[in-house]
Amino acid sequence: MLExxxxxxxxxxxxxxxxxxxxxKTKKMKIEKNW
Structure with a gap:
């Protein structure tokens, strides 16, 4: 049970x-696309 x-x-x-x-990853993608 414990296992x-x-x-x-x-x-x-x-x-x-x-x-x-x-x-x-999602955050990085958003930052990269935000130009």
Missing amino acids: ALEADEKKTQEKVQKDKVQAQ
């Missing part, structure tokens, strides 16, 4: 990390 929770926690962390990277 499943830990695995789920890891997945969530990875998803959050991916979302952050995606947001940063």
Whole structure:
């Protein structure tokens, strides 16, 4: 049970990390196109 929770926690962390990277990329794209 605990292992499943830990695995789920890891997945969530990875998803959050991916979302952050995606947001940063989007921000950069907007800045680059804003000329």
